[in-house]
Amino acid sequence: MLARLGIARPSYVAVQRFLHAAIERNAAFDKVSEKDVAFFEQVLGSSGVISDPDALVPFNRDWQKKYVGNAKVALRPRTTQQVSELLRYCSSRRLAVVPQGGNTGLVGGSVPVFDEVVVSTAAMNRILHFDEVSGTLIAQSGAVLQALDEYAGQRGFMMPLDLGAKGSCHIGGNVSTNAGGLRLVRYGSLHGSVLGLEGSGGDGRVLDLLRTLRKDNTGFDLKQLFIGAEGTLGIITAVAIQCAPRPASVQLALLACPSFQAVTATLRAARRVLGEVLSAVEFLDQACSHLATRHLEGVRNPLVQQLQPLEGPQGGGEGGAGATHGSADAQSAPFYMLVETHGSDVDHDQQKMERFLESVMSEGHVTDGTLATSEAQAGAIWRLREGISEALVRRGAVYKYDVSLPTAVMYDLVEVMRSRLAAGGYGSDAGVLVVGYGHIGDGNLHLNISAPRYDDALLSLIEPFVYEYVSRHNGSISAEHGIGLMKAQCLSYSKGAVAVELMRRIKEVVDPVGIMNPYKVLPPR
Amino acid sequence: MKVLVAIKRVIDYAVPVRVKPDKSGVEALIPKMSMNPFCEIALEEAVRLKEKGVAGEVVAVSLGPQHFQETLRTALAMGADRAVHVSSEACGLSAQGGEQPQPLGVARVLAALAKRENAGLVLLGKQAIDDDCNQTGQMVAGLLGWPQATFASKLEAAKGDPRVRVTREVDGGLEVLSLPLPAVVSADLRLNTPRFVTLPAMMRAKKRPIESATLEQLGLSAADVAPQLRTVVVEEPPRRKAGSRVADVGELVRRLREEARVL
Numbered sequence: 001m002l003a004r005l006g007i008a009r010p011s012y013v014a015v016q017r018f019l020h021a022a023i024e025r026n027a028a029f030d031k032v033s034e035k036d037v038a039f040f041e042q043v044l045g046s047s048g049v050i051s052d053p054d055a056l057v058p059f060n061r062d063w064q065k066k067y068v069g070n071a072k073v074a075l076r077p078r079t080t081q082q083v084s085e086l087l088r089y090c091s092s093r094r095l096a097v098v099p100q101g102g103n104t105g106l107v108g109g110s111v112p113v114f115d116e117v118v119v120s121t122a123a124m125n126r127i128l129h130f131d132e133v134s135g136t137l138i139a140q141s142g143a144v145l146q147a148l149d150e151y152a153g154q155r156g157f158m159m160p161l162d163l164g165a166k167g168s169c170h171i172g173g174n175v176s177t178n179a180g181g182l183r184l185v186r187y188g189s190l191h192g193s194v195l196g197l198e199g200s201g202g203d204g205r206v207l208d209l210l211r212t213l214r215k216d217n218t219g220f221d222l223k224q225l226f227i228g229a230e231g232t233l234g235i236i237t238a239v240a241i242q243c244a245p246r247p248a249s250v251q252l253a254l255l256a257c258p259s260f261q262a263v264t265a266t267l268r269a270a271r272r273v274l275g276e277v278l279s280a281v282e283f284l285d286q287a288c289s290h291l292a293t294r295h296l297e298g299v300r301n302p303l304v305q306q307l308q309p310l311e312g313p314q315g316g317g318e319g320g321a322g323a324t325h326g327s328a329d330a331q332s333a334p335f336y337m338l339v340e341t342h343g344s345d346v347d348h349d350q351q352k353m354e355r356f357l358e359s360v361m362s363e364g365h366v367t368d369g370t371l372a373t374s375e376a377q378a379g380a381i382w383r384l385r386e387g388i389s390e391a392l393v394r395r396g397a398v399y400k401y402d403v404s405l406p407t408a409v410m411y412d413l414v415e416v417m418r419s420r421l422a423a424g425g426y427g428s429d430a431g432v433l434v435v436g437y438g439h440i441g442d443g444n445l446h447l448n449i450s451a452p453r454y455d456d457a458l459l460s461l462i463e464p465f466v467y468e469y470v471s472r473h474n475g476s477i478s479a480e481h482g483i484g485l486m487k488a489q490c491l492s493y494s495k496g497a498v499a500v501e502l503m504r505r506i507k508e509v510v511d512p513v514g515i516m517n518p519y520k521v522l523p524p525r
Numbered sequence: 526m527k528v529l530v531a532i533k534r535v536i537d538y539a540v541p542v543r544v545k546p547d548k549s550g551v552e553a554l555i556p557k558m559s560m561n562p563f564c565e566i567a568l569e570e571a572v573r574l575k576e577k578g579v580a581g582e583v584v585a586v587s588l589g590p591q592h593f594q595e596t597l598r599t600a601l602a603m604g605a606d607r608a609v610h611v612s613s614e615a616c617g618l619s620a621q622g623g624e625q626p627q628p629l630g631v632a633r634v635l636a637a638l639a640k641r642e643n644a645g646l647v648l649l650g651k652q653a654i655d656d657d658c659n660q661t662g663q664m665v666a667g668l669l670g671w672p673q674a675t676f677a678s679k680l681e682a683a684k685g686d687p688r689v690r691v692t693r694e695v696d697g698g699l700e701v702l703s704l705p706l707p708a709v710v711s712a713d714l715r716l717n718t719p720r721f722v723t724l725p726a727m728m729r730a731k732k733r734p735i736e737s738a739t740l741e742q743l744g745l746s747a748a749d750v751a752p753q754l755r756t757v758v759v760e761e762p763p764r765r766k767a768g769s770r771v772a773d774v775g776e777l778v779r780r781l782r783e784e785a786r787v788l
Binding site: 302376 | 539554556562565722727731
């Protein structure tokens with residue numbers, strides 16, 4: 001249809017073949033027929049079935065435009081019952097299925113590889129129940145995280161997780177990928193905050209574990225299997241989650257550090273001095289700060305003097321709107337950290353924050369910094385950190401790695417990769433940028449290599465080197481992003497053969513025909 | 526030239542609010558307060574005037590309860606030379622009773638201070654985001670008999686120049702005024718983007734004193750700042766009803782005539 005309109009078909013199809021050329025479509029799966037579409041329309045109504053090629057584009061492509069599938073139909077069920085019927089039917093027809101939430105995943109786990117049927121949770125976004133005393137929230141799995149947080153916020157609570165994709169990601173997707181995010185260091189992982197869930201296995205059997213009980217030791221805790229299964233066992237249809245009281249006091253500091261040792265020293269001080277009120281600790285390197293401020297509208301680093309005047313209606317004054325005037329050092333620092341506290345008492349937290357800041361500044365771990373004096377300023381500081389992913393996508397091709405490593409040596413990997421790629425002819429003259437940022441409070445590094453275009457030779461320098469490095473340090477090849485399609489071949493770098501075999505066996509029980517999100521997570525036999 | 530900047534502390538604009546059960550006002554869901562965004566812009570402009578050498582001293586002033594002093598500290602950290610706090614509690618306004626100083630009272634205090642300090646320019650935010658009155662600046666100018674330029678989106682001043690040029694945002698576009706000093710200017714959103722405060726500046730501001738001024742010292746009495754307006758009731762606007770689909774043009778016309786009564 002695009003060709004008829006004279007629009008060239010986007011070139012990312014070639015990208016898909018390049019990235020997983022080695023995978024062949026499993027011939028055991030059938031193809032979607034007219035009869036199947038008729039069945040879907042009967043269950044969902046015609047508005048719940050999408051088969052127009054143009055309308056299917058966003059379902060077939062991830063937000064990085066790195067992974068592209070070829071689904072012929074996408075489905076939008078509204079109820080658990082509908083999901084169950086669809087999966088039961090697809091199992092009986094041997095039609096492969098890809099569950100899809102907000103499609104914000106970073107490892108190609110939420111889009112088809114071939115012609116799998118996309119089952120989207122977009123129409124399942126109702127909030128089912130909220131208990132104002134206990135702060136437990138029950139919602140359908142397609143509810144958007146930010147919407148849930150706003151709902152909880154109106155009632156004095158907050159969702160226990162927060163991530164850059166919050167405006168688009170679905171809670172079902174968050175749970176399926178055991179999303180970590182910015183506040184895991186304080187509110188823990190979804191394995192702890194999800195109280196219950198309801199889902200359908202690949203065979204259509206509905207598993208109702210939807211309870212809001214904090215304590216329930218009655219047999220195996222099956223919900224834990226679904227949390228982080230990345231849609232390979234079934235589809236989560238509803239989630240019961242423990243919200244936290246919205247803190248009366250939020251303090252946020254942006255700090256400039258002269259070295260990575262200074263960053264780790266600041267982290268130690270934050271843990272010791274801020275203690276129980278610490279709610280987020282993030283770090284980013286100088287390259288990340290440049291990236292975010294350069295590629296995103298209206299994003300600036302408050303600690304860096306802007307050298308050119310801003311265009312547009314904002315910034316009517318001269319000399320760098322929004323920058324701190326009179327900072328001794330107008331150049332950007334090697335590292336930046338965001339340190340945030342959540343607490344119930346503003347005075348108490350401000351005193352702690354002051355003691356912490358005085359301590360790290362007097363020790364020289366922090367050379368400059370700013371404390372947000374309003375929500376608007378806090379938002380501006382978070383945009384600097386949260387915008388890095390998007391800035392990378394705008395710059396060009398991105399190779400994304402999300403690893404867990406011992407904190408003290410975390411940044412070594414970035415420097416090692418930088419020299420390795422430069423030695424291989426992929427240095428900064430080649431337009432290649434190696435950057436590191438992440439949840440330093442959780443030992444989680446986001447290593448990203450940005451290049452002008454995707455390049456076979458560049459990839460071969462990066463992989464498997466990066467996985468071997470991480471494996472040597474007993475780290476994880478995927479701290480929070482999951483395995484998806486991207487790392488399905490690499491699971492054994494972090495999990496032994498016995499564990500992987502057990503995962504396969506469990507999948508066979510819950511998804512007997514094996515239709516759920518094939519080619520993902522588990523390595524091919 | 527001395528610049529006087531009026532500062533108000535308000536519920537942070539990003540905090541959700543709801544109408545109080547007794548409908549006497551609104552309450553914040555989280556007790557987060559910060560400098561009124563327009564006051565922040567006014568203060569930023571004043572500090573820039575000082576950095577350009579046009580202003581010699583920037584004095585930040587607040588009329589309000591005790592906790593307003595925290596925002597005055599932020600003002601000092603942003604670059605104000607001095608901060609003056611006029612306690613509203615001492616004026617007989619009860620913080621517990623939620624009695625806020627009202628624009629006319631504030632204007633009288635600001636006018637008195639402007640005279641006492643011999644200010645050449647009074648800069649304020651165009652309005653506070655809690656009451657949206659947009660009156661104080663205009664009243665100060667009226668009380669002092671000074672020229673005023675409100676909704677400023679650009680301020681041009683030069684050292685030693687007895688006049689300032691102000692670009693105002695008005696309904697039809699932009700209006701440029703030239704005013705002789707001393708004058709009153711109220712800041713609109715696009716005047717500038719306020720700076721972030723550096724940690725060293727914040728630490729230094731902690732140690733600086735905040736002056737207090739009493740009504741007697743300003744030649745005023747409690748009657749001058751007593752509230753003139755009483756809020757009777759605050760209600761939420763009626764909720765928007767969901768729309769409905771019509772089957773055909775005939776039904777549309779019928780409903781427009783019978784239900785919406787616009788035909």
